[in-house]
Amino acid sequence: MPLPQPPAPPLVLSLGEALVDRLEPPDGDRLGGAPANVACALARLGTPSAFLGRLGRDAIGQAFAAVFAERGVDTSALQWDAQRPSRVVLVQRDASGDRQFGGFAGAGGAGASRVGASSGGGMCFADQALDAAELSAALGPLLAAAHWLLVGTIPLASPAAASALRLACHEAAAAGVALALDVNWRPTFWDPAADPASGPNPAQIAAMAPLLQQAALIKCAAEEARWLFGSDDPAVLRAALPQYPDVVVTNGGAPLRWCVAGRSGELPAFRVPVVDTTGAGDAFTAGLLHGLLNGPLNGLLHNQVQGAAAIQPEPLLRFASACGALVCQGAGAIDPQPSADAVCALLAAN
Numbered sequence: 001m002p003l004p005q006p007p008a009p010p011l012v013l014s015l016g017e018a019l020v021d022r023l024e025p026p027d028g029d030r031l032g033g034a035p036a037n038v039a040c041a042l043a044r045l046g047t048p049s050a051f052l053g054r055l056g057r058d059a060i061g062q063a064f065a066a067v068f069a070e071r072g073v074d075t076s077a078l079q080w081d082a083q084r085p086s087r088v089v090l091v092q093r094d095a096s097g098d099r100q101f102g103g104f105a106g107a108g109g110a111g112a113s114r115v116g117a118s119s120g121g122g123m124c125f126a127d128q129a130l131d132a133a134e135l136s137a138a139l140g141p142l143l144a145a146a147h148w149l150l151v152g153t154i155p156l157a158s159p160a161a162a163s164a165l166r167l168a169c170h171e172a173a174a175a176g177v178a179l180a181l182d183v184n185w186r187p188t189f190w191d192p193a194a195d196p197a198s199g200p201n202p203a204q205i206a207a208m209a210p211l212l213q214q215a216a217l218i219k220c221a222a223e224e225a226r227w228l229f230g231s232d233d234p235a236v237l238r239a240a241l242p243q244y245p246d247v248v249v250t251n252g253g254a255p256l257r258w259c260v261a262g263r264s265g266e267l268p269a270f271r272v273p274v275v276d277t278t279g280a281g282d283a284f285t286a287g288l289l290h291g292l293l294n295g296p297l298n299g300l301l302h303n304q305v306q307g308a309a310a311i312q313p314e315p316l317l318r319f320a321s322a323c324g325a326l327v328c329q330g331a332g333a334i335d336p337q338p339s340a341d342a343v344c345a346l347l348a349a350n
Contacts, residue, residue: 009145010050010074011293013177014039015168016152016161017127018053018064019087021278021333022105029088030278030332031063033127034152034184037279041286041323041337043071047293050074050142052135052168054161056126060086067334077138081126089188091278103192128158132167139168143175148217148289152184156207169214181215182285183208183224199227215245219285222251234259248288248317250281256321260313267317270325270350279333280324287323287343291316322346 016035042049055061088105149172155161187194222232234247249257255266330336
C-alpha cells in the first residue's frame with residue numbers, strides 16, 4: 001500500500017487578521033478577515049496556502065482551526081493567544097448587499113466582551129498582538145517554497161502586529177518572495193469612532209508607504225486609489241511607484257480596471273444576484289494569485305516574462321472576477337468560496 005503523500009508546501013503566505021463578521025440577521029456570525037479569506041479561497045481553488053496570524057483560545061479560534069484543517073490551509077505559523085479574545089466585527093449591509101464595518105465585540109476567551117475597543121492603546125484582541133519573534137521562527141521553511149506573501153494594511157493599525165508585518169515583508173524580500181498588497185482600508189480598525197467611509201490621514205498613508213513601495217502586485221478599490229494617489233487610474237498608480245508594480249483597481253459593479261506589464265485595460269463586472277458582498281474582493285485576490293501560479297501567465301506579475309506586453313491578461317482577470325461574483329451569491333466570506341470547477345462553469349455560461 002503506497003504511503004500517503006505529504007501536503008504540498010504553501011505557495012502563498014497570507015498574513016493578517018482572522019475574525020468573525022457579525023452580520024445582521026438572519027445570517028449571524030461568519031468567519032472572515034481578508035487574509036484568512038484569501039488563504040481559504042486559494043486552498044478551495046487548489047493552490048496550497050498558509051495563514052500567518054494570531055487567534056484567541058476561544059470558540060472562534062477553534063472554528064478557524066477546523067475550517068483551516070478542512071480546507072488544507074497550512075497553520076504552522078498560526079499563533080495562539082491565551083489572554084486576548086479573537087475579534088468580532090459588527091457588519092451592516094445595505095439593500096444591495098454592500099457592507100460597512102461599525103465597531104467590534106470580543107469573543108470571550110479572556111472573559112470580557114469588548115465593544116468599540118481602541119486599537120491604538122492596549123491590545124484588546126489577539127490579532128493585534130501578532131508576535132514578530134514567534135513569526136520569524138516559523139517563516140524560514142515557509143518562505144523557502146512560497147512565491148507570494150499577501151498582506152493588507154490592517155495590521156499596521158496595531159504596533160505589535162505592524163512590527164510583525166514589517167518583519168515578514170523584510171524576510172520575504174530577502175528570500176525573493178514577491179509581495180502582493182490588498183490595501184483593504186478599514187478606518188474602524190485604526191479608530192473605532194471613525195466614520196466608516198473616511199479615508200486615511202497623512203500619518204496612516206505614511207505607514208502604508210513601505211508596503212506600496214515593495215509590492216509587485218497592488219489590488220485596491222477605486223476610492224482607496226484616490227485617497228492614496230489622487231487618481232483611480234491603474235497606470236497612474238503604477239507610474240507613481242519606483243518598482244512599477246502591476247495594479248488592479250476594483251469598483252463594485254463598475255468595470256474592473258488594470259495595468260499589467262505596462263498595458264492597461266478594463267473588464268465589465270459579472271451580473272449576478274447579490275446576497276452579500278463580504279469577501280468578494282478576497283475571492284478575487286485569491287483567484288488572481290491562483291491564476292498567476294497555475295496558468296500561462298505564471299510569473300507575469302513578477303515582471304520576469306520576456307515579451308510580457310504581448311500576453312493577454314484578460315482571461316486571468318475574468319477568472320478572478322468570476323471568483324468574486326460567485327462569493328457575492330452567498331452569505332459570509334468563506335462558506336460560498338468556489339472551486340476551480342465552479343468558476344470555470346460560470347465562465348463557460350458567460
